[in-house]
Structure formats: structure tokens, C-alpha cells
Amino acid sequence: MTAADLRIPADLLPADGRFGSGPSKVPDGRLEGLAATGRSLIGTSHRQPPVKQLVGRVRAGLSELFALPEGYEVVLGNGGSIAFFSLATYALIRERSQQVVYGEFAKKFASEAQAAPWLGDPTIVSAPHGTLAVPVAEESVDVYAWTHNETSTGVMSPVLRPDGATADQLTLVDATSAAGGLPLDVRQSDVYYFAPQKSFASDGGLWVALMSPAAIARAEEIAASGRHIPAFFGLADAIKQSRQDQTVNTPAVATLWLMAEQIDWMNGAGGLDGMVVRTTASSTALYDWAEASSYASPFVAEPAHRSLVVGTIELDPAIDRGVVMDVLRANGIVDVDAYRGVGTNQLRIAMYPSVDAADVTALTQCIDHVVAHL
Numbered sequence: 001m002t003a004a005d006l007r008i009p010a011d012l013l014p015a016d017g018r019f020g021s022g023p024s025k026v027p028d029g030r031l032e033g034l035a036a037t038g039r040s041l042i043g044t045s046h047r048q049p050p051v052k053q054l055v056g057r058v059r060a061g062l063s064e065l066f067a068l069p070e071g072y073e074v075v076l077g078n079g080g081s082i083a084f085f086s087l088a089t090y091a092l093i094r095e096r097s098q099q100v101v102y103g104e105f106a107k108k109f110a111s112e113a114q115a116a117p118w119l120g121d122p123t124i125v126s127a128p129h130g131t132l133a134v135p136v137a138e139e140s141v142d143v144y145a146w147t148h149n150e151t152s153t154g155v156m157s158p159v160l161r162p163d164g165a166t167a168d169q170l171t172l173v174d175a176t177s178a179a180g181g182l183p184l185d186v187r188q189s190d191v192y193y194f195a196p197q198k199s200f201a202s203d204g205g206l207w208v209a210l211m212s213p214a215a216i217a218r219a220e221e222i223a224a225s226g227r228h229i230p231a232f233f234g235l236a237d238a239i240k241q242s243r244q245d246q247t248v249n250t251p252a253v254a255t256l257w258l259m260a261e262q263i264d265w266m267n268g269a270g271g272l273d274g275m276v277v278r279t280t281a282s283s284t285a286l287y288d289w290a291e292a293s294s295y296a297s298p299f300v301a302e303p304a305h306r307s308l309v310v311g312t313i314e315l316d317p318a319i320d321r322g323v324v325m326d327v328l329r330a331n332g333i334v335d336v337d338a339y340r341g342v343g344t345n346q347l348r349i350a351m352y353p354s355v356d357a358a359d360v361t362a363l364t365q366c367i368d369h370v371v372a373h374l
Contacts, residue, residue, distance in 0.1 A: 020335030103150030137164030
């Protein structure tokens with residue numbers, strides 16, 4: 001018998017076996033609902049009322065979910081969070097940034113800042129994979145940048161302005177896998193930006209930013225400074241267009257619709273606090289199992305730094321994680337592979353709000369069953 005022949009008993013299987021860290025699980029019924037929108041939305045101009053109303057629905061729903069303070073705005077643009085790293089080097093960093101790096105996605109943003117010839121070399125505050133680094137007050141920077149949740153490692157960070165930071169120093173927080181699943185006081189950030197393919201149960205290709213008045217003023221200042229900014233990274237224009245409930249370039253309307261449906265569900269199920277209850281239940285189930293296991297352990301050693309939305313589990317070296325994943329996939333449990341280049345023998349499990357804690361518990365039982373029979 002090969003590993004692919006190993007069958008997991010049906011009573012152990014989760015009701016839904018999708019645990020991918022992105023693209024993430026889309027709840028049942030959503031795609032059918034999208035199809036039912038028909039010609040009224042799909043295939044129509046994004047400058048006309050049906051799509052503009054959809055963008056407005058997304059913006060209003062996010063304002064409610066994150067309890068946006070007066071003056072904060074929801075801004076949208078095409079390209080996803082990786083594109084926003086580049087955009088920030090053109091449109092938000094005036095001269096020099098501090099980049100906090102404790103995983104692969106924070107590293108990507110730091111690399112963009114380092115490569116921009118019009119900026120000074122950034123300060124890099126770093127920590128090894130599986131541990132946390134935090135920003136430190138520094139007079140010579142005008143931006144602090146870090147991730148709320150490092151998708152590659154399963155480490156989460158507090159969103160707090162550095163002690164001693166001035167009013168002219170912006171905080172940029174990459175929240176791609178955090179937004180909607182982790183606690184947040186948005187007043188502690190100036191730009192809290194993310195994409196729809198994680199907690200918002202949609203597809204990628206879009207960035208969304210919750211921007212403070214100071215961040216909006218910075219974008220407008222740099223746009224008027226004479227710095228060359230490619231049109232695709234024109235943040236000041238994106239702000240203007242978002243105020244009209246539209247994007248600069250044609251968006252993926254299906255992505256917006258799926259995101260709007262998820263936001264409505266989140267707000268109707270207790271808002272951000274309700275979502276954190278869900279992710280806390282899932283992550284507690286995962287980490288309690290790993291700590292009690294004889295062959296698995298949480299990759300992040302410090303409990304306070306373990307993510308509620310992306311859990312990384314280190315397996316004993318004697319266990320072939322590739323075989324474990326092959327068996328799980330053959331039994332309908334998918335996308336628990338680690339991020340490339342991180343960890344040695346790891347599984348990575350998404351626990352976004354759409355994932356039920358009971359399914360996380362079932363996943364741990366299935367892993368135990370597979371390991372016991374290999």
C-alpha cells in the first residue's frame with residue numbers, strides 16, 4: 001500500500017478541508033450567489049452605478065468593521081499587497097523608512113525600499129523566522145513599516161506606534177493576512193493595508209488601505225513634489241477615485257462582490273470582535289494539540305507571538321511532511337504546506353474567520369491518524 005492509498009475514516013474528516021493561507025476558503029454558496037448576479041453586475045462598466053455601488057458597499061462595510069475614526073478613509077487600488085510595497089516607496093516614504101523584518105513578506109517590502117534610488121537606505125530591524133521584531137523610535141525616518149501578521153511564519157505583532165514617534169512619522173502596517181482576524185485599534189496606524197484573498201474570502205489582485213488624515217496628506221504632498229510616480233502607483237489619484245466609489249483602473253468585479261459578501265457576513269456575526277473569537281477558538285485548538293503532541297510542536301516558541309490566523313507547526317524530523325500532505329490531499333484536506341524557504345519540516349494551517357474551529361480540531365485528528373499509520 002502506498003501513502004496515497006491510506007484512507008482517513010470519514011468520521012474524522014473536517015466538514016471542509018480547505019486550510020490554505022491564501023487564496024483562502026470561500027464559504028459555500030458564495031460562487032452560486034455570484035453567478036446569480038448575472039448581467040446586472042458582471043461585464044458592466046466600473047464607472048457606472050452597479051459597480052460603484054458595490055465599491056461603496058465594500059468601503060462602508062470596512063468602515064463599520066474597523067470602526068474607522070473621523071478622517072480615516074478606505075482607499076482601493078489594483079495590484080495586491082505586493083504592489084503596495086512598491087507604491088509606498090513612490091507615494092508614502094518621503095526620504096527614509098525603518099523596515100521591521102521577521103518573515104518573507106516584510107523582507108519583500110524592505111527590499112523594495114532598499115532598491116529605490118530616490119530614497120535613503122532604510123534602517124532594518126530584524127529577527128529570525130519564528131520570532132518577533134518590533135519598530136523602535138528613530139529620528140531620521142519618516143515611515144515605520146512592519147507586518148501585523150507574517151503569513152510566511154505564523155508570527156503576529158502588536159499594532160502600536162513606537163514610543164517616541166512623532167506626528168510626522170507614518171506607521172505603515174501590512175495586514176494582508178491579519179485584517180479581519182486579529183484585534184486592531186486602527187488609530188495606532190496611518191496605513192493599514194491588505195488584500196481580499198485571506199480573511200475576506202475572495203481573490204487577489206486588489207489592495208485596500210485604511211488611511212489616516214496624515215497619510216492622505218503625505219500622499220498628496222509627495223504627488224505635488226515633482227517626484228516621478230508611475231501612474232499605476234498614483235496613490236493620490238486612487239484616493240480621489242475611491243471617494244467616488246471607483247478605482248483608477250478597471251477592477252475585478254467578482255473579487256469585489258465576494259469581498260462585499262464576506263464583509264457583510266463579518267459585520268452580521270459580531271464584527272471584528274466576533275471574528276477574533278472565531279480565530280482564537282481555531283488557533284487554541286491547533287496550538288493545544290501541538291503542545292500535547294509527541295511529534296509536533298508550534299514553530300513559534302513564544303505563545304504571545306503565535307498567530308490567531310496562520311498557524312505553523314514543526315514536525316519531528318523523522319516524519320516526512322511531504323507524505324503527510326499527500327495523504328491529506330488524497331483525502332480532501334488541502335493546502336497545509338509551509339511557505340517556501342521557511343522552516344524545515346513544517347505544516348502551515350490557515351484559521352481565517354471562515355474556517356470553523358471544529359474543522360481545525362478534525363484536521364489535527366486526521367494528522368494524528370496519518371502519522372500513526374505511516
